[in-house]
Amino acid sequence: MLNRRHSRFFYLLMDTPESSPQPDRREFIKKAAAVAIGGSLVVAPITAGLFVFMDPLGRKSGNGASVLVATLSSLPENGEPRKFSVLATKVDAWNRTPNVPVGAVYLQRLKENTVRALNVVCPHAGCFVDYRPANSNYFCPCHNSSFALDGAILDPKSPSPRGLDELPVEIRNGNEVWVTFQNFRAGVPEKIPV
Amino acid sequence: MKPALDWLDNRTGYRRLVHETLYENVPGGARWRYVWGSTLAFCFVIQVITGTFLWLAYSPSSQTAWESVYFIQYEMAGGWFLRGLHHYTAHAMTVLLVVHLMQVVIDGAYKAPREFNFWSGIILLQLVLALSLTGYLLPWDQKGFWATRVATNIVAITPFIGPSLQQLIVGGSEYGHHTLTRFFALHAGIIPGAIILFIVGHIYLFRKHGLTPKLPRRRPDAAFWPDQVLRDAVACLAVLAVVLFLVFRYQGAPLGAPADPSEQFSAARPEWYFLFLFELLKYFPGGTEVWGAIVIPGILLLILAVMPFIGNWKLGHRFNLAYLWALLGGAALLTVLAIKADRGDPNYRLAVVTAERDAARVVELARSPEGIPPTGAVSLLRNDPLTQGPRIFARNCASCHRYDGHDGLGAQPKDKISAADLKGFASREWLKGLLDPEKVASLHYFGGTAFSDGKMVNYVKEDVASFGAEDQALLQQAIVALSAEAQLKSQRELDENEAAVIKLGTEALTGDRLGCMECHTFNDSGEDNAPGLTGYGSREWLVAFITNPEHERFYGEDNDRMPAFGEEKSLTRQEIGLVADWIRGEWYVAPAPVVAR
Numbered sequence: 001m002l003n004r005r006h007s008r009f010f011y012l013l014m015d016t017p018e019s020s021p022q023p024d025r026r027e028f029i030k031k032a033a034a035v036a037i038g039g040s041l042v043v044a045p046i047t048a049g050l051f052v053f054m055d056p057l058g059r060k061s062g063n064g065a066s067v068l069v070a071t072l073s074s075l076p077e078n079g080e081p082r083k084f085s086v087l088a089t090k091v092d093a094w095n096r097t098p099n100v101p102v103g104a105v106y107l108q109r110l111k112e113n114t115v116r117a118l119n120v121v122c123p124h125a126g127c128f129v130d131y132r133p134a135n136s137n138y139f140c141p142c143h144n145s146s147f148a149l150d151g152a153i154l155d156p157k158s159p160s161p162r163g164l165d166e167l168p169v170e171i172r173n174g175n176e177v178w179v180t181f182q183n184f185r186a187g188v189p190e191k192i193p194v
Numbered sequence: 195m196k197p198a199l200d201w202l203d204n205r206t207g208y209r210r211l212v213h214e215t216l217y218e219n220v221p222g223g224a225r226w227r228y229v230w231g232s233t234l235a236f237c238f239v240i241q242v243i244t245g246t247f248l249w250l251a252y253s254p255s256s257q258t259a260w261e262s263v264y265f266i267q268y269e270m271a272g273g274w275f276l277r278g279l280h281h282y283t284a285h286a287m288t289v290l291l292v293v294h295l296m297q298v299v300i301d302g303a304y305k306a307p308r309e310f311n312f313w314s315g316i317i318l319l320q321l322v323l324a325l326s327l328t329g330y331l332l333p334w335d336q337k338g339f340w341a342t343r344v345a346t347n348i349v350a351i352t353p354f355i356g357p358s359l360q361q362l363i364v365g366g367s368e369y370g371h372h373t374l375t376r377f378f379a380l381h382a383g384i385i386p387g388a389i390i391l392f393i394v395g396h397i398y399l400f401r402k403h404g405l406t407p408k409l410p411r412r413r414p415d416a417a418f419w420p421d422q423v424l425r426d427a428v429a430c431l432a433v434l435a436v437v438l439f440l441v442f443r444y445q446g447a448p449l450g451a452p453a454d455p456s457e458q459f460s461a462a463r464p465e466w467y468f469l470f471l472f473e474l475l476k477y478f479p480g481g482t483e484v485w486g487a488i489v490i491p492g493i494l495l496l497i498l499a500v501m502p503f504i505g506n507w508k509l510g511h512r513f514n515l516a517y518l519w520a521l522l523g524g525a526a527l528l529t530v531l532a533i534k535a536d537r538g539d540p541n542y543r544l545a546v547v548t549a550e551r552d553a554a555r556v557v558e559l560a561r562s563p564e565g566i567p568p569t570g571a572v573s574l575l576r577n578d579p580l581t582q583g584p585r586i587f588a589r590n591c592a593s594c595h596r597y598d599g600h601d602g603l604g605a606q607p608k609d610k611i612s613a614a615d616l617k618g619f620a621s622r623e624w625l626k627g628l629l630d631p632e633k634v635a636s637l638h639y640f641g642g643t644a645f646s647d648g649k650m651v652n653y654v655k656e657d658v659a660s661f662g663a664e665d666q667a668l669l670q671q672a673i674v675a676l677s678a679e680a681q682l683k684s685q686r687e688l689d690e691n692e693a694a695v696i697k698l699g700t701e702a703l704t705g706d707r708l709g710c711m712e713c714h715t716f717n718d719s720g721e722d723n724a725p726g727l728t729g730y731g732s733r734e735w736l737v738a739f740i741t742n743p744e745h746e747r748f749y750g751e752d753n754d755r756m757p758a759f760g761e762e763k764s765l766t767r768q769e770i771g772l773v774a775d776w777i778r779g780e781w782y783v784a785p786a787p788v789v790a791r
Binding site: 053054056057059060070071073074076080082083085086091092093094095097101102103104120124125126127128130132133134139141142143144145153156157158159160161162175176183185186187188189194 | 344350357362365366457462475476569607757762
């Protein structure tokens with residue numbers, strides 16, 4: 001049955017006005033119906049599959065919440081950055097795990113008890129940047145992008161399209177450093193949250 | 195027998211199939227240069243067989259992927275061999291693909307009427323590379339995780355559809371369970387399925403147009419069977435021999451530490467055959483990455499695909515040959531540059547050493563009596579004092595303290611040492627140094643602190659220096675007793691065997707002769723003017739000290755610069771426990787060291 005339908009389908013494709021000078025309308029409708037019904041048979045499973053496959057497009061990241069990362073007194077007064085893990089609730093499909101590392105930030109104490117927070121992820125391709133005390137800069141071990149302490153691109157030929165991503169910081173109760181943790185799309189000059 | 199075979203042939207027509215398969219004409223007779231396609235088919239068969247068996251033991255989720263691969267590699271009978279065979283055959287396949295492509299181009303086998311055969315080959319090349327790319331992530335180790343982040347971020351810069359495409363491949367905006375389920379479906383189902391379809395098409399077209407003979411023909415035409423089949427079999431055997439050598443040489447396939455997005459991994463590199471692309475990206479300044487990652491590789495591939503048309507021109511074949519050599523030469527040059535840059539980078543080398551150490555350590559922990567918890571192996575390293583202690587120390591303590599002269603991780607901090615070196619803290623050896631008039635004011639102990647001219651230093655430099663033999667003996671007993679308070683793992687046996695000395699030492703410690711109780715407290719005796727010595731160096735004592743050295747039990751108001759890490763909440767209780775355990779040498783020790791694979 002399947003072969004017969006297939007052979008009709010190919011016959012239809014190959015059929016030309018020359019080979020059948022007087023097309024029979026009934027014959028044509030039969031062929032068209034066979035193709036339409038045969039083709040529509042796969043629509044249901046493919047549509048069902050595509051809906052599930054596309055599901056991630058509609059989901060938003062759980063990031064963007066304000067998280068207590070450190071205390072002001074734990075940051076060196078000389079302005080040297082320190083790396084801190086960001087502990088929050090990690091949602092991984094069906095798992096929800098509270099208080100686990102979801103990323104990391106470099107915190108740097110600035111004047112007048114303000115703090116700068118930089119996401120450790122390189123905006124070029126997503127590697128983890130390294131703070132190099134000897135050079136007082138950040139360096140990406142993957143494609144050699146380097147960044148100043150304020151996150152700005154140091155080398156004009158740097159592969160990174162933008163500086164390190166600065167995150168909003170709030171000092172609460174005089175000593176608590178709260179960071180609004182967020183990841184951003186890599187490889188583009190704009191800071192687009194993911 | 196013959197009637198049975200006749201019946202079978204009548205029902206299936208197998209004789210014609212076998213005849214067509216074996217008696218394909220080989221123009222000019224069998225030659226070694228025709229073996230490459232067969233070696234590739236052989237490798238694919240190995241991958242299907244080994245992959246199916248790996249599938250039977252693999253579990254794709256972020257809590258079970260690394261764990262199941264670990265189990266295959268280290269626990270299951272012959273698991274390391276199975277993984278090794280799969281891993282190194284993948285490498286062999288990449289090399290053979292390039293050799294096969296070279297043979298096709300050099301022999302002009304891409305020219306009309308074999309265009310479709312050539313194009314199906316180019317698609318097969320990309321599908322096999324896609325298999326490598328997806329397979330790299332499946333063990334869910336640090337190397338695969340970070341390399342895949344880079345690869346999927348590159349996908350995201352594809353014009354217009356990039357971000358959505360990335361989200362579909364990753365299975366969301368974060369890497370996790372659905373990244374693995376998708377990569378696994380691609381690796382074990384969709385891509386192999388496509389490869390089988392294209393191989394069928396490739397072989398069909400190959401048979402339709404016949405083999406492209408290398409001219410001049412040296413011998414008369416012959417059938418595929420048996421001469422060419424024998425050559426193909428020998429070549430496949432040679433490939434297998436090389437793969438087996440690598441499997442035994444490296445005892446299976448590598449497995450790094452479990453993926454951890456919060457743990458720095460500076461040793462992230464793609465598999466060696468993608469290094470040229472990795473290196474290429476370094477030369478494209480920000481904003482132009484799309485050229486290096488997508489446009490230029492795309493154009494180069496397109497030129498390769500139009501070779502059949504270029505080949506029709508007068509000098510077309512020579513151009514194609516030159517192009518292929520330039521392409522391979524360029525890729526080789528970029529690969530060498532990438533390897534050279536890494537070899538000359540001490541930070542990268544250190545990162546590789548750290549990665550290997552973590553990989554070996556997590557296996558030791560997984561094999562410990564506690565085994566892997568349901569939360570996954572990533573928590574083994576996160577809760578391991580030997581792994582985390584030095585990192586916490588380097589970040590928080592090494593700006594003043596040292597551990598055996600370094601920052602705990604082997605590097606030298608920017609700031610000069612200004613507090614004690616804590617290697618062997620509270621051990622007999624360490625206390626002997628502290629109570630040595632020659633050493634107490636050195637940078638190893640109090641030299642860099644506000645106590646460099648304090649009561650303790652003066653006591654050691656003046657009183658202890660003038661001790662006679664009897665007092666010296668008492669002091670040594672007191673050191674043994676004080677050190678026993680720490681209950682160090684490294685001294686446990688010694689402490690048990692010297693209970694009598696400890697008893698005498700305790701009496702000396704609290705007695706008037708040495709004068710310790712004039713400043714310190716011990717159990718119920720003494721003055722509270724210096725850190726208490728009850729339980730000195732024990733886990734409880736050290737955790738309390740790091741939590742708040744300004745507590746009246748310790749330095750009180752006399753505290754030098756040591757932050758109250760616990761009170762200020764700059765370290766969690768767990769982190770303080772980890773660094774205390776590490777300083778005290780309390781961590782799981784495997785009966786036999788594990789060599790990272």
